[in-house]
Every structure is written in C-alpha cells, then in structure tokens.
Amino acid sequence: MNIKELINSHFNKLSKSQKKVAAHVLDHPRQVALKSAQELGAEIQVSETTVIRFCYSLQLGGYKELQKIIREQLLNQESSLAAYRQSKVELQEGPHFLSQVMEQDRHMIAQTMAGIQEEEYDKAIERLSSAKTIYVLGMRSSFAAASWLSYALTLVRPDVRLIRPESEDVIQTVSGMDEDTVLVVISFHRYLKEPIHIAELAKKQQSFIVGISDSQIAPIHAIADVLFPVYSPNKSTLDATASLFSFMNAVVAGLIVEEKDGFEKRQERYRELNSDFLFTEGTEMK
Missing domain, CATH: 3.40.50.10490 (Glucose-6-phosphate isomerase like protein; domain 1)
Known part of the structure; x- marks a missing residue:
C-alpha cells in the first residue's frame, strides 16, 4: 500500500490537526523526507507530538518509518501520465489486454x-x-x-x-x-x-x-x-x-x-x- 492509500484508509480516524499533517505529507513529500518531526511540526504549526501521533494513527512504527516510505515511494514517483503508461505496458505483457484493462477499471470502481x-x-x-x-x-x-x-x-x-x-x-x-x-x-x-x-x-x-x-x-x-x-x-x-x-x-x-x-x-x-x-x-x- 502506498502512502496515499495508507492515509486515505485511516483518514476518517485522524484528528483535525493530524489531517493537517496528512495534507502536508502528500503536498510536500520532500520536506517530510528531509526534516525532523520537530521541524515539520513547526513548519505546519502543530506540535511534534501531533506529527508522531499521526504516524502511529497510520499504524507505523514512528516518524522514521514514514520518512522511509516517503523516500521510497513519493520522491522517486514518476509523473501520473508516465505511471499510467507503465501500468498499461505491464498489462500488455500478458494475454487478453482488453479484458485486463477493463478488469482494472472494475477494481477501481469497487x-x-x-x-x-x-x-x-x-x-x-x-x-x-x-x-x-x-x-x-x-x-x-x-x-x-x-x-x-x-x-x-x-x-x-x-x-x-x-x-x-x-x-x-x-x-x-x-x-x-x-x-x-x-x-x-x-x-x-x-x-x-x-x-x-x-x-x-x-x-x-x-x-x-x-x-x-x-x-x-x-x-x-x-x-x-x-x-x-x-x-x-x-x-x-x-x-x-x-x-x-x-x-x-x-x-x-x-x-x-x-x-x-x-x-x-x-x-x-x-x-x-x-x-x-x-x-x-x-x-x-x-
């Protein structure tokens, strides 16, 4: 599960201040990867404790694990169009391309x-x-x-x-x-x-x-x-x-x-x- 899916799956349980952290994580991943929890909290005007509790709310071990996910997934993420193309190229390698694309659509509707x-x-x-x-x-x-x-x-x-x-x-x-x-x-x-x-x-x-x-x-x-x-x-x-x-x-x-x-x-x-x-x-x- 990538960071966006992880946040979305726990979003309704987050406090108002934790939702503020969540928005900043997705909008400014490079800052999250490079700054400490204390620095990040100061940047978005919440406490360091709020940042740490946000990580726990995502069922992560702490802020360092969040940074690890960010570095692996968001900082190396391709453009959305490139990611779309790559996902379809991968499907083309198997049989029944048409049905696989439509099956993917059905999964996303679900x-x-x-x-x-x-x-x-x-x-x-x-x-x-x-x-x-x-x-x-x-x-x-x-x-x-x-x-x-x-x-x-x-x-x-x-x-x-x-x-x-x-x-x-x-x-x-x-x-x-x-x-x-x-x-x-x-x-x-x-x-x-x-x-x-x-x-x-x-x-x-x-x-x-x-x-x-x-x-x-x-x-x-x-x-x-x-x-x-x-x-x-x-x-x-x-x-x-x-x-x-x-x-x-x-x-x-x-x-x-x-x-x-x-x-x-x-x-x-x-x-x-x-x-x-x-x-x-x-x-x-x-």
Missing part, C-alpha cells in the same frame, strides 16, 4: 464504492434535489466530466449551469449564489487553484459545496460540505475515468429517483416537441 459513505451520498442527493440552481465546475482534465454531469443533470431538472471561467464573468456568476444553490466541483491532481478559489467565493455566499476528487485530503476538502473520493492508484485522471463516470451516473440516478414525478413530466414535455428535423433513423442494410 475501491471507489468502498470509500464513499452512503449518508454523505444521500445528503448530496437531498441538497441537489432541493437546490434552486445547481452549478458544475471542472477545468482542464476535469472539464469533460463536468460537462457530462451538467448535461445529464439537465435531463432530470431545470436550472443547471456549467461554469466556464474562460468565457464568463465568474464573479457575476458567484454573486448570484446563495444558501439555495449547490456548487459541484470536480478537482483532480494536479489541482488547479482557480476552481478552489471559486469554491471559496461560493462558500462565502453560503452555497452548498459538493467536492469530487481523487483524495479525501485534496485541496477541495477544506471547502466542501461533502467530498467524494474517486479511487485512482497513481494520481492519473485517465485511470480514474471509469470510477468517476460511474459515480456521476450514480448521482444522476439518485436524483432521478428523488425527483421521479418531476423527471417524468420533464420527459413528457420533451417528447411533445417536434424534433424530427434534428434526428434521423438508421437505414436498413440491403
């Missing part, structure tokens, strides 16, 4: 399921259902997922907006948020600052923040009212794709069930419109 708390999911569905407006935000590698989620949610209910910072006045958009709005932020490594800052502004407007990320201690965790960690073994958005879309599908499904009557009425109005000019039927083979 890991994601295990890491999500049902009560948090139910809470998110309830807030999405009752929201006056839902905003969805994701940039760069997260944009495709955000675009799909906003599209799928519009099939269920009105007033869903995809935030596009490159083409709209974000301050104007955020100024319209309040306690009756929900902002869904999709943020994966490498974590862009802009979605985090937008979420902070939305939080000040009392908007409910739903975070979807690759770690329970991703930067969005400090702002999100609920956070859903999507399992990714090497911080690769590519490897997280199957799990991410599976989870987003579960969100859409939950909202359809929650708003069954409204969904059916919306679909009925859709079918009443003449859309023949938009679609064509497939032709029969001769």
